[in-house]
Amino acid sequence: MTRVVLDPVTRVGGQLRVEAEISDGTVTDAWVSGTSYRGLERILEGRDARDAWLMAQRICGSCGWAHALASVGAVEQALGVTPPTNARLIRNLLAGTQLVVDEVSGFYLRQALDWIDLRAALTADPDATSTLARAVSPWPNSGSTYFATIQGRLAAMIGSSQPGPFAIPPVTHPGYHLSPETSLMVAAHYFEALDWRREVLHLETVLGGRSPHLQTLVVGGLAIAPDWGGPARPVPGEHIWDVVRTFVSPLGAAGLAAIGTAIDSARAFVEQVFVPDVMTTMKAYRDWGGKGRGIGHYLAFGALSADGSEASLALPRGRVMDRDLTHLIQVAESGIGETTAHAWYAPGSAGNDLQHPSDGGTEPLYTGPKLPYASLADADRYSWIKAPRYEDDPMEVGPLARMLVASAAGVTAAREAVGRALTTLNVGQDELFGTFGRMTMRAVEAGLVAKRLTGWLSDLRDSIAAGDLAMADLSAWDPASWPRDAEGFALGESARGAVGHWVRIHDGRIAGYQIVDASTWNASPRDQMGRRGALEAALVGTSVVDPGRPLELLRTVHSFDPCPSCGAH
Amino acid sequence: MAPSGADASATLAASLKANRDRYLAVIEGSVPTAANGAMCTVAGRPVADVIREVTAGAAGTIAVGSCAFDGGLSAASGGATGASGVAPFVSGTLVALPGCPINAFNLAATLVHYLTFNELPPTDAGGRPLFAYGALVHNECERRAHFEFGEFVQAWGDEGAQKGWCLYKMGCKGPETYANCASAGFDGGLSWPVKAGVGCIGCTMPAFWDAMSPFTRRLPSPLPFLPNVTADDIGQAAVIGIAGVAGLHAVGSYVRANRQGAAARRAKAAAKLVPSGAAIEGAAVAVAVAAEPMPAAEPMPAAEPAAADEAPTTILVDAVPGADLDADAGAGESD
Ligand code: SF4
Numbered sequence: 001m002t003r004v005v006l007d008p009v010t011r012v013g014g015q016l017r018v019e020a021e022i023s024d025g026t027v028t029d030a031w032v033s034g035t036s037y038r039g040l041e042r043i044l045e046g047r048d049a050r051d052a053w054l055m056a057q058r059i060c061g062s063c064g065w066a067h068a069l070a071s072v073g074a075v076e077q078a079l080g081v082t083p084p085t086n087a088r089l090i091r092n093l094l095a096g097t098q099l100v101v102d103e104v105s106g107f108y109l110r111q112a113l114d115w116i117d118l119r120a121a122l123t124a125d126p127d128a129t130s131t132l133a134r135a136v137s138p139w140p141n142s143g144s145t146y147f148a149t150i151q152g153r154l155a156a157m158i159g160s161s162q163p164g165p166f167a168i169p170p171v172t173h174p175g176y177h178l179s180p181e182t183s184l185m186v187a188a189h190y191f192e193a194l195d196w197r198r199e200v201l202h203l204e205t206v207l208g209g210r211s212p213h214l215q216t217l218v219v220g221g222l223a224i225a226p227d228w229g230g231p232a233r234p235v236p237g238e239h240i241w242d243v244v245r246t247f248v249s250p251l252g253a254a255g256l257a258a259i260g261t262a263i264d265s266a267r268a269f270v271e272q273v274f275v276p277d278v279m280t281t282m283k284a285y286r287d288w289g290g291k292g293r294g295i296g297h298y299l300a301f302g303a304l305s306a307d308g309s310e311a312s313l314a315l316p317r318g319r320v321m322d323r324d325l326t327h328l329i330q331v332a333e334s335g336i337g338e339t340t341a342h343a344w345y346a347p348g349s350a351g352n353d354l355q356h357p358s359d360g361g362t363e364p365l366y367t368g369p370k371l372p373y374a375s376l377a378d379a380d381r382y383s384w385i386k387a388p389r390y391e392d393d394p395m396e397v398g399p400l401a402r403m404l405v406a407s408a409a410g411v412t413a414a415r416e417a418v419g420r421a422l423t424t425l426n427v428g429q430d431e432l433f434g435t436f437g438r439m440t441m442r443a444v445e446a447g448l449v450a451k452r453l454t455g456w457l458s459d460l461r462d463s464i465a466a467g468d469l470a471m472a473d474l475s476a477w478d479p480a481s482w483p484r485d486a487e488g489f490a491l492g493e494s495a496r497g498a499v500g501h502w503v504r505i506h507d508g509r510i511a512g513y514q515i516v517d518a519s520t521w522n523a524s525p526r527d528q529m530g531r532r533g534a535l536e537a538a539l540v541g542t543s544v545v546d547p548g549r550p551l552e553l554l555r556t557v558h559s560f561d562p563c564p565s566c567g568a569h
Numbered sequence: 570m571a572p573s574g575a576d577a578s579a580t581l582a583a584s585l586k587a588n589r590d591r592y593l594a595v596i597e598g599s600v601p602t603a604a605n606g607a608m609c610t611v612a613g614r615p616v617a618d619v620i621r622e623v624t625a626g627a628a629g630t631i632a633v634g635s636c637a638f639d640g641g642l643s644a645a646s647g648g649a650t651g652a653s654g655v656a657p658f659v660s661g662t663l664v665a666l667p668g669c670p671i672n673a674f675n676l677a678a679t680l681v682h683y684l685t686f687n688e689l690p691p692t693d694a695g696g697r698p699l700f701a702y703g704a705l706v707h708n709e710c711e712r713r714a715h716f717e718f719g720e721f722v723q724a725w726g727d728e729g730a731q732k733g734w735c736l737y738k739m740g741c742k743g744p745e746t747y748a749n750c751a752s753a754g755f756d757g758g759l760s761w762p763v764k765a766g767v768g769c770i771g772c773t774m775p776a777f778w779d780a781m782s783p784f785t786r787r788l789p790s791p792l793p794f795l796p797n798v799t800a801d802d803i804g805q806a807a808v809i810g811i812a813g814v815a816g817l818h819a820v821g822s823y824v825r826a827n828r829q830g831a832a833a834r835r836a837k838a839a840a841k842l843v844p845s846g847a848a849i850e851g852a853a854v855a856v857a858v859a860a861e862p863m864p865a866a867e868p869m870p871a872a873e874p875a876a877a878d879e880a881p882t883t884i885l886v887d888a889v890p891g892a893d894l895d896a897d898a899g900a901g902e903s904d
Contacts, residue, residue, distance in 0.1 A: 113571040
């Protein structure tokens with residue numbers, strides 16, 4: 001029996017440690033630890049509830065938007081305000097675009113290097129790469145000169161003493177079996193994705209003031225306003241100082257045009273680069289179908305509501321249990337609980353039992369080994385991440401969970417897209433339950449969401465053109481109007497999966513705050529009954545060729561796109 | 570990088586060795602010091618050790634973001650991690666680029682400066698490059714003229730918001746914040762929060778999560794000895810004053826007191842009256858027009874100023890608060 005330690009796990013958000021026990025080349029047990037803690041929930045306590053989202057957003061530089069929206073949503077629910085149509089459309093545009101950006105970034109920046117072999121990419125034939133690229137996509141950057149240039153860039157980086165993101169392991173792993181040409185094509189798109197990302201995030205900068213960490217949300221809607229459409233000032237030159245004072249709203253013609261460009265660019269890249277790359281890559285790894293299966297319970301809180309109601313969520317809410325897609329099971333907020341049985345926190349009022357987040361607490365208490373340590377897995381408590389459970393069950397969240405829930409919910413577009421992907425990949429539905437499914441469904445979902453963006457933008461244009469200038473319901477803006485005590489929650493989705501925020505307000509200030517992030521679910525440690533979290537469970541049973549370089553473990557870890565620092569917060 | 574675990578650590582070590590004294594270390598994030606460093610570990614070691622190791626052989630270090638600058642949000646009141654900026658763990662030259670988020674423009678500019686002149690850019694005492702953190706947001710703000718004319722957004726989405734008026738009353742911290750957001754913008758100059766329509770939150774300033782919040786509450790009265798004066802009053806009075814009520818001169822200036830403890834939200838100010846004209850260059854006169862009998866001077870609130878917006882107004886004061894605040898902000902942030 002061999003104990004394998006992966007720490008640091010690179011290409012994740014924050015500090016992740018994986019320990020696994022391998023016997024006869026197969027993982028028999030696994031422990032996943034988040035090894036950093038920031039204490040956000042406690043920091044929010046005592047502050048103006050209208051500021052909550054600004055702080056909650058700082059949980060993450062990539063999925064901060066999802067936390068901002070969930071946080072402001074929780075306070076809005078507590079105060080009984082509903083954002084007006086325009087605000088809802090803009091929030092959908094922000095969320096949808098960034099979901100797509102995070103999914104694309106997830107693949108190129110965090111997962112691709114587990115599947116494409118950079119060493120092999122250096123030997124690829126640029127002409128053959130060009131032929132391949134043209135066969136799978138109409139994307140214009142596909143000439144052999146282009147790929148030869150990229151190959152040269154890669155060679156220079158890999159060969160330098162500062163390879164940066166393109167550092168490669170000292171020896172080639174036998175688990176890579178992608179053609180050198182596909183590797184080169186995807187590596188080229190890695191570079192392109194970086195540029196593309198910046199272009200698409202213009203949308204957040206225009207609507208939010210900057211990216212990441214947009215600043216324009218307010219409790220009730222949005223702070224941004226359309227251009228002034230009323231009468232011009234009656235007395236020209238009223239001001240005695242000669243100053244140029246022009247204001248162009250983000251929602252003026254130029255702003256809306258910039259948003260339109262970002263959206264078009266998002267969709268084009270997803271359809272012509274991201275989806276073909278993922279499909280071409282994963283087609284070569286059909287042997288991964290059904291591996292890294294894990295617990296088989298999938299949870300989605302849902303997101304992107306057309307009219308603010310749960311019924312109109314573009315990504316629906318629900319559960320799929322035991323991989324049974326014929327039954328969609330409802331999700332009730334009351335079914336969620338967290339335990340700190342194996343995490344470094346003082347037991348709450350519920351002891352080690354599951355505690356609902358609305359009365360949960362967070363009291364850090366490190367009881368692990370003295371630093372530096374060689375092993376965490378032998379200790380009873382081994383992570384800064386709590387263990388959330390739905391009615392006692394560990395759940396997997398993320399793009400795969402959302403697509404399975406959408407299919408089970410009978411969403412036609414999702415069913416068709418999943419079906420098309422299965423045909424393209426030439427695999428059966430059962431192969432989706434695992435690492436292969438997590439990798440491919442991320443692309444399928446990005447394609448679905450990218451298609452919806454244009455609709456929200458045209459609805460927004462229509463709404464403003466029809467004279468609806470309302471951006472926020474300010475009926476509860478003044479804390480003097482608030483009840484002495486109020487409670488709220490909001491459930492949503494980041495690219496990485498289901499996100500929930502719970503807030504208690506007392507005398508205008510935050511009295512309690514709890515966050516359950518996507519990576520809290522996926523990278524959870526064991527619970528009070530000793531059951532593994534989703535990622536731990538998915539690692540068990542993996543066959544590992546070379547325990548010194550457990551590439552197979554990395555593939556499954558990264559397929560979840562975990563963000564342990566969000567998970568622990 | 571593709572490798573993880575021991576391979577990743579080895580890749581880092583090899584790169585540090587091969588490039589010794591020839592690389593810049595760029596560090597983000599705070600350093601938790603509680604629990605002997607167990608609140609952020611890499612390969613079982615406290616992250617502080619990794620920072621020491623990486624910066625020891627660096628030609629210079631750039632701390633990006635507010636967390637690396639002074640601990641950021643983790644170091645805010647209520648935090649339990651003993652979070653610190655990276656400075657105590659860095660040997661050698663350190664340049665800090667605070668901001669939440671950091672403006673990528675400033676990181677690029679710092680790197681270009683180094684590549685061009687072979688040295689990091691000149692900084693203030695806090696290690697912040699002067700090119701980026703030398704000017705007050707308020708002084709470069711495109712909405713500044715509205716501030717001077719007393720044209721303020723009064724509620725989200727109102728006429729003023731649609732016309733791009735000043736966000737001072739909506740809590741803008743631009744008058745107390747040193748950063749180049751207004752001139753550099755984010756994302757290639759595309760926008761910045763005030764341009765989009767929301768106040769500055771002061772995210773480049775020390776301890777801003779505590780010092781600048783609540784973020785949507787307007788800054789304390791620029792004339793703290795008259796705590797019920799609002800920016801609105803100042804704006805109205807400015808119009809009256811400019812119309813010709815010149816003569817009675819009083820310029821208020823105040824110096825913000827030190828922040829009190831981690832939980833203190835907003836420091837209180839000491840006020841002093843100085844003869845007009847002598848105080849601040851370019852400052853117009855302040856004309857006190859008592860519309861109603863002047864109330865007895867109210868005692869200063871201890872930790873937080875009263876929500877002046879809601880209080881009935883009894884005093885109109887003409888001042889040029891902008892200049893006033895400039896002088897003040899400089900004094901206030903030295904703590
Ligand atoms: S208060 Fe804010 S919005 Fe107004 S001029 Fe100053 S920086 Fe600009």
